[in-house]
Amino acid sequence: xxxxDLTQFRAQQLTRRAFxxxxxxxxxxxGFASLLQPGLLAAAADKWPGxxxxxxxxxxxxxxxxxxxxxxxxxxxxxxxKPKLRELSGQAMPESxxxxxxxxxxxxxxxxxxxxxxxxxxxxxCGAEISELFPQIGSVADDICIIRSMTTEAINHxxxxxxxxxxxxxxxRPSMGAWATYGLGSEADNLPGFVVLTSHGKGGQNQPIAAxxxxxxxxxxxxxxxxxxxxxxxxxxxxxxxxxxxxAQHEVIEAVNTINRATNELTDDPExxxxxxxxxxxxxxxxxxxxxxxxxxxxxxxxELYGCKPGDGSFASNCLLARRLAERxxxxxxxxxxxxxxxxxxxxxxxxxASEVDRASAALIQDLKARDMLKDTxxxxxxxxxxxxxxxxxxxxxxxxxxxxxxxxxxxQGGMTHGATDDFGYSAVEDVVEVHDLHAxxxxxxxxxxxxxxxxxQGRDFRLTDxxxxxxxxxxx
Numbered sequence: 001x002x003x004x005d006l007t008q009f010r011a012q013q014l015t016r017r018a019f020x021x022x023x024x025x026x027x028x029x030x031g032f033a034s035l036l037q038p039g040l041l042a043a044a045a046d047k048w049p050g051x052x053x054x055x056x057x058x059x060x061x062x063x064x065x066x067x068x069x070x071x072x073x074x075x076x077x078x079x080x081x082k083p084k085l086r087e088l089s090g091q092a093m094p095e096s097x098x099x100x101x102x103x104x105x106x107x108x109x110x111x112x113x114x115x116x117x118x119x120x121x122x123x124x125x126c127g128a129e130i131s132e133l134f135p136q137i138g139s140v141a142d143d144i145c146i147i148r149s150m151t152t153e154a155i156n157h158x159x160x161x162x163x164x165x166x167x168x169x170x171x172x173r174p175s176m177g178a179w180a181t182y183g184l185g186s187e188a189d190n191l192p193g194f195v196v197l198t199s200h201g202k203g204g205q206n207q208p209i210a211a212x213x214x215x216x217x218x219x220x221x222x223x224x225x226x227x228x229x230x231x232x233x234x235x236x237x238x239x240x241x242x243x244x245x246x247x248a249q250h251e252v253i254e255a256v257n258t259i260n261r262a263t264n265e266l267t268d269d270p271e272x273x274x275x276x277x278x279x280x281x282x283x284x285x286x287x288x289x290x291x292x293x294x295x296x297x298x299x300x301x302x303x304e305l306y307g308c309k310p311g312d313g314s315f316a317s318n319c320l321l322a323r324r325l326a327e328r329x330x331x332x333x334x335x336x337x338x339x340x341x342x343x344x345x346x347x348x349x350x351x352x353x354a355s356e357v358d359r360a361s362a363a364l365i366q367d368l369k370a371r372d373m374l375k376d377t378x379x380x381x382x383x384x385x386x387x388x389x390x391x392x393x394x395x396x397x398x399x400x401x402x403x404x405x406x407x408x409x410x411x412x413q414g415g416m417t418h419g420a421t422d423d424f425g426y427s428a429v430e431d432v433v434e435v436h437d438l439h440a441x442x443x444x445x446x447x448x449x450x451x452x453x454x455x456x457x458q459g460r461d462f463r464l465t466d467x468x469x470x471x472x473x474x475x476x477x
Contacts, residue, residue: 048193048222050185052448059447060411060477061378062187064180065322065333067361069353070161071207071340074387074396075404076425077350080148081120081129084423085389089115093390097426104155104398105343106390113424114391117347126415133354136362137406142415143365143374144408145475149419149428152385152400152435157207157341160384160400165213167439167464174217174455175225176439177332179464182216182223183453184446187329191292192226194332195325197318203352204339214334218457225334228321229313292324306363316360323367326377340383344395365408378410378445380438389425402428405438411445413477436469444471 076082093111103111120129124141137144154160159169166173174182177194186193196214200206214225295303295310298320303309308316315337322333337357342349361381368374386403387396402421408414419431440450443464450469454461 047189048181048185050181050183052183052453053185055447056449056452057447059445060376061409061442061445061447062376063326063329063331063333064177064378064380064442064446065326065364066176066335067319067357067364067379067381068164068334068336069340069357069381069383070209070336070338071157071204071342072160072383072385072387072398072403073340073353074342074346074350075148075402075421076116076387076389076396077118077346078131078134078354079129079146079404079406080402080421080425081131082116082389082421082423082425085113085425086115088113093424093426097422097424098390101401101426102155103388106388106392106397111390114389114396118351124415126417128415128417131354133351134358136358140362140365140408143369144406144414145412146404146406146417147419147433147472147475148402148404148417148421149430149432150382150386150403150405150435150438151428151432152403155385155398155400157384157398158210160398161209161213164384164435166215166217167436167466167469171212172215172217173462174219174223174464175214176442176464177214177225177334178216178219178223179453180332180443180446182219182455183443183448184331186331188331189329191325191328191330193330194223194225194334195330196225196227196334196336197321198227198336198338199313199315199318200338201315201352201356202339203342203349203356205341205343206339207341209336209338213336218462219455225332292321292328295320295324302367305367307359314360315357316363319360319364323364323371323373326368326373327371342387342395343397344393346387346395368409374409376410378412378442379408380442381406399426401426407475411477413475416475418472418475431472431474433472434468436465437472439464440469441472441475445476 076085091113093113098111119132121132121138122128123130123135123138126142128138128141128146130138130141130146152160152163154163154169162171163169165175167176177196181193194214198209211227214227216222216224293311302320306316306320308314308320310317310320315335318335322335325333340353365374365379368377368379382405383403386399388399390397402425419428419433421427422429443450443453450463450465450471454463456462
């Protein structure tokens with residue numbers, strides 16, 4: 001009877017005046033909904049199956065862990081050693097290299113070569129050349145594929161992050177994590193399918209990152225990334241107020257969702273379905289998130305491996321949480337570690353950054369491998385762009401024509417280096433990789449043809465790779 005009454009009541013509201021009135025009130029409702037995390041995915045009863053069902057072809061990866069070094073780590077002090085650049089350090093950069101090229105803050109200035117500020121060593125049976133600042137990543141050199149020919153299109157931080165995450169510099173498009181969960185859904189029953197963790201330390205400019213980098217864009221908002229905080233309560237308003245029991249809270253959620261379902265039967269609005277799902281997921285997370293963050297059951301050897309103090313908000317702590325999220329079926333896990341923007345003092349500051357991420361990045365690979373999870377977990381490490389081989393005082397400017405990332409696991413050939421930059425580390429000259437190629441490869445490993453995962457919006461079929469992108473076949477195992 002309640003359902004029938006509600007349906008009749010809502011039908012009576014579908015007048016022009018009521019529609020306009022509800023539209024204005026909807027802004028307030030969206031504000032309230034944001035308190036309960038607008039990107040939360042559905043509970044098991046309303047679990048999204050994914051639109052790529054069945055898969056386009058057999059998947060190598062079940063999940064993705066993307067380690068984002070926000071600010072633009074220098075390839076010249078990490079994974080791309082250039083002895084000639086060191087030899088010519090302090091001399092004028094050849095005009096043939098830079099003439100007519102896009103340069104950020106060095107435009108119009110004298111361009112001088114700036115040699116690598118740290119030595120490199122050979123690691124693993126593959127003999128990969130990696131900076132001495134990253135001995136732990138060097139210890140897993142045979143498990144990773146270093147791509148030295150990465151390029152991008154945006155030379156400033158915010159558009160570069162937007163391009164790397166969404167495949168376009170235009171804000172408002174879906175992020176790669178949103179596309180992955182839209183395409184495949186999630187195996188997690190009581191956690192979001194797309195989770196974001198952030199951290200920052202010392203040694204660079206604390207460039208901001210924005211929530212739109214994990215936005216669902218024009219996809220239904222249920223596919224938006226959910227940020228879990230590294231310190232304090234992982235999710236705000238997760239705990240019940242004093243005097244409110246779990247049973248009482250569930251009764252409220254059921255009552256609200258009854259109204260929402262009645263409205264959805266009339267309107268078939270995906271955002272109402274999202275609202276139903278997010279209330280249910282918020283309720284489930286009241287139990288699942290505290291359990292996720294309780295690492296008391298982890299052996300001391302695991303904490304030692306990562307070098308973390310759980311709950312301190314560090315990159316190391318977040319790497320351990322990433323593994324725990326992966327074990328619980330989360331589809332896409334993104335870790336942002338800030339302060340890689342080294343316009344000055346790069347020699348000392350990048351040493352600081354390396355000390356914050358080296359051990360935990362390698363530990364994640366080792367831990368996944370020990371648990372037989374690396375074979376179906378794709379791990380990606382990299383920033384939004386690289387740094388110039390020309391000096392900016394004692395630092396480096398933004399650079400888009402060639403930089404390095406690495407990938408591991410889930411069908412990636414370990415122990416190899418793909419692509420190359422020129423002798424100065426300026427331009428990618430061999431097996432050039434574009435951002436859309438990276439996205440196409442990621443989706444391919446997840447069992448998705450990037451050209452077939454589309455969403456119609458404003459009369460056009462959009463996709464993560466826009467109108468380009470090729471799978472990087474040479475790096476596949």
